[in-house]
Amino acid sequence: MSASATTWAAGDYPAMARRLMPVAEAVVATASIQPDDRVVDVATGTGNAAILAAQYGARTVGVDLEPALLELARRRAADDGLKVDFRVGDASRLPLPDDSADVVLSVFGVMYVNDHDAAARELSRVCAPSGRVLLTAWTPGCLLPAMGQVLGRYLPPPPAAGAPPSRWGDPEQVGRLLAAADLRITSAVVHRLELSFAGADAATSLLIDSAGHVVAERDRLVAQRRWEALRADLRSFVVDHAVVDGARFRLGLEYLLLTAAPASAVTA
Template sequence: MSASATTWAAGDYPAMARRLMPVAEAVVATAAIRPDDRVVDVATGTGNAAVLAARSGARTVGVDLEPALLELARRRAADDGLTIDWRVGDASRLPLPEDSAEVVLSVFGVMYANDHDAAARELSRVCAPSGRVLLTAWTPGGLFPAMGQVLGRYLPPPPAASAPPSRWGDPNQVGRLLAAADLRITTAVVHRLDLSFADADAATSLLIDTAGHVVAERDRLVAQCRWEALRADLRSFVADHGVVDGGRFRLGLDYLLVTATPAAAVTA
């Protein structure tokens, strides 16, 4: 595997990516991708949306900042016999020319860019004038943003200039963000993804094991005798937010699916 450049590869993120596959399926279905469309999947991770787009016959590029995840995506595509152009790159500085795609996708990806304004401008820049941009992000107050508040007591603070990722999951905030980049939202719909587990302990383990930024701090927290406290706090949080349904433990994750088009196309 390629050397890691970020904490995204510190945990078992592919296990979470598999759980998020239904969202990528919903995004690609909404995008109505046609054969030979040019598609860019921004912050592709292990390639969920990029692989689905390529299966639709699209000429697909997947971009991510983490080489180790891209290597997993590359192997996955090869196993499926798919040709996808994988590129290491920052969502705020995409390694692509203007007008690169009829469809620009980002499934829980661009929301984690350090510079939201620059990332929005990049989405607009690479989108063809007649194209469309589809994004998903966790809604403010949902499970993952709320979980971040629990973990924040144990983890290093985010960069001072960064904004909360859930900004992209608020229709008004993301609308203003995209409008400043000459993109206009045409639809914004909240959906729910349900994750099912044997019990709350299994849910807690998955949330920790797949969070690279948490796993990366484990040795420090163990040395400080705080690792078990983190697990206990997260276990309590999970128990409070989940429900038992049919003998299984279920967590509901709300997310916003946005479709936007270049402003010129809306006013034309």
Template sequence: MWALGDYPTLAAEIIPDLGRTLVEATGVKPGDRVLDIAAGAGNAAIAAALAGAKVVASDLTPELLEAGREDAARRGADLEWREADAEALPFADAEFDAVLSCVGIMFAPHHRPAADELLRVCRPGGAIGLLNWTPEGFIGRMFAVMRPYAPPPPPGAQPPPLWGDPEHVRSLLGDKVTDITIDRRTVRVDAFDGPEDFREYFKTRYGPTIAVYQHIADDPDKVVALDQALADLARDHDHGTSTLAMNWEYLLVTTHRRP
């Protein structure tokens, strides 16, 4: 799904600063061994490498890793890129000083094994940083709008925006972490001329949206209904004047693996 469209361009154009926000909040410092889980094209991984960390960017989608390699080379960032499943990471126990994920691990379908793997590869006392869209925020609501039109999820899969629910994250991390901090924040998105411009952009670049439209391609009535629903969603979140301006809410979680 994530090879559909052009997620690297979307991330660079729409949410370029979220990776750096996560790296700074987590306290990544030069020399740290850092893992970015479900890194995509490296929004957080490249920021961590530029901060002087020794970084591994892992993702299940080879096309995103290749885009990340090219972007890292252009920006002078040196890091390792590894194809890996967030639910079965190919790394040793306690291998990393810091483990991050920026709107990435939330899309692993089974939350418990993904969380267990995140905790396993972080050393005792190591830092953990997560940045995920909330259920109540714009992207969470967008997934709710698309759900009736989407193909059935894998067996046992949980909705991605649950990773943006504080109680869900606390339950996943449990007593294996200490001094957890949870903060709701927003990112200003003003790259679109209007609601329809937003919809068409996501229809051609965002893998989950493309997959939903492919699923209903043979039902013109559903396509029209989803077109309207997505435009209405953007319109409901518009705080701009002459152009569309939205505040997308995310949950920023920082904590440490319990020693």
């Protein structure tokens, strides 16, 4: 496997990516991708949305900072007999020319870029004048952003200048962010993804093991004798937020799916 460049490869992120596949399917279906459309999947991770777009016959590029995840994405595409151009790149400095995409996608990806303004400008820059941008992000206060508050007691603080990723899941906030980059929201719908588990321990393990930024701090927290405290706190959080229905232990994750277009196309 390729050497890691970020903490995204420190944990078992592919396990979470598999659980998020229904969201990628919803995004690609909403995008109404046609054969030969030029599609860019920003912060593609293991390639969920990029691979689905390629299945529609799109000429697809997937961009991500993490080479180890891109290696998995390339393997998945090859196994499916699909041609996808996976490139290492930063969402705030996409390695693509202007107006190079008919459809720009990002499924829980661009929301994690430190410089939100730069990322929004890049989405706009690579989107063709007649193109569209489709994004998903966790809504403020939903399970994963709330989980961040629990983990925050154990992890290093985020970058001082960084805005919360869930800003992208608030229609008003992300609307202002995109408007500054000359993009206008044409549709914004809140959806819910439910994850089922055998029980609280299984849910806790997935949330920890798939979070590279948490796994990367394990040795430090073990040395400080705080690792088990983190697990216990997160398990309590999971129990508080779960719905138990017989043998099913379910966690609901709320997210915003938005579509935007260049302002000139919306106002014309």
